[in-house]
Amino acid sequence: AQSVTQLGSHVSVSEGALVLLRCNYSSSVPPYLFWYVQYPNQGLQLLLKYTTGATLVKGINGFEAEFKKSETSFHLTKPSAHMSDAAEYFCAVSVQGAQKLVFGQGTRLTINP
Amino acid sequence: KAGVTQTPRYLIKTRGQQVTLSCSPISGHRSVSWYQQTPGQGLQFLFEYFSETQRNKGNFPGRFSGRQFSNSRSEMNVSTLELGDSALYLCASSLERQPSEKLFFGSGTQLSVL
Numbered sequence: 359a360q361s362v363t364q365l366g367s368h369v370s371v372s373e374g375a376l377v378l379l380r381c382n383y384s385s386s387v388p389p390y391l392f393w394y395v396q397y398p399n400q401g402l403q404l405l406l407k408y409t410t411g412a413t414l415v416k417g418i419n420g421f422e423a424e425f426k427k428s429e430t431s432f433h434l435t436k437p438s439a440h441m442s443d444a445a446e447y448f449c450a451v452s453v454q455g456a457q458k459l460v461f462g463q464g465t466r467l468t469i470n471p
Numbered sequence: 472k473a474g475v476t477q478t479p480r481y482l483i484k485t486r487g488q489q490v491t492l493s494c495s496p497i498s499g500h501r502s503v504s505w506y507q508q509t510p511g512q513g514l515q516f517l518f519e520y521f522s523e524t525q526r527n528k529g530n531f532p533g534r535f536s537g538r539q540f541s542n543s544r545s546e547m548n549v550s551t552l553e554l555g556d557s558a559l560y561l562c563a564s565s566l567e568r569q570p571s572e573k574l575f576f577g578s579g580t581q582l583s584v585l
Binding site: 390394399400401402403404407409448450452453454455456457458459460461462463464 | 504514578
């Protein structure tokens with residue numbers, strides 16, 4: 359079975375600082391990995407995904423993530439935080455043969471002015 | 472192109488009642504999935520429908536059911552509501568049913584059970 363662990367339920371950074379949200383996964387078969395963002399009172403929106411190929415994935419709004427198989431990690435980063443990045447971020451995994459996402463518990467990102 | 476539409480946006484029910492939630496996927500999308508979101512359990516997969524057939528089901532009791540119509544619209548039903556069913560129910564659609572595919576989520580239906 360697949361699982362996802364997001365380290366830190368709350369992360370707070372200053373505007374302009376580096377954003378680093380951590381995600382580790384467990385899967386016995388090659389995973390597909392996703393980061394979704396949820397703004398208040400809204401559904402989830404895809405930031406980026408890793409399927410195969412290049413391990414550094416670039417997404418929307420300046421976010422990127424690197425798939426590291428040896429560390430079973432898929433951490434999300436952004437060089438410079440904006441106030442508009444304040445939201446909840448979810449890491450998720452799916453695998454071939456299982457048309458469903460398994461989500462981590464989420465990380466709430468707060469941006470300080 | 473319109474996004475995923477979920478109705479109603481908010482619902483208040485009492486224990487023992489039943490409820491039906493509706494989801495209209497993006498035009499042309501054939502796969503519809505449902506997720507339950509709660510502060511304690513996070514986001515959990517309920518079920519997935521494709522071409523009017525349930526293809527995958529999560530670990531929820533039989534009180535949770537759903538269906539998909541020929542136009543890909545989907546409904547989910549919860550019977551004999553319990554307090555613990557209070558949650559945000561999210562519907563997501565995708566073009567096909569590949570595990571690598573992007574899901575498009577609706578804004579959800581917030582269900583409160585009193």
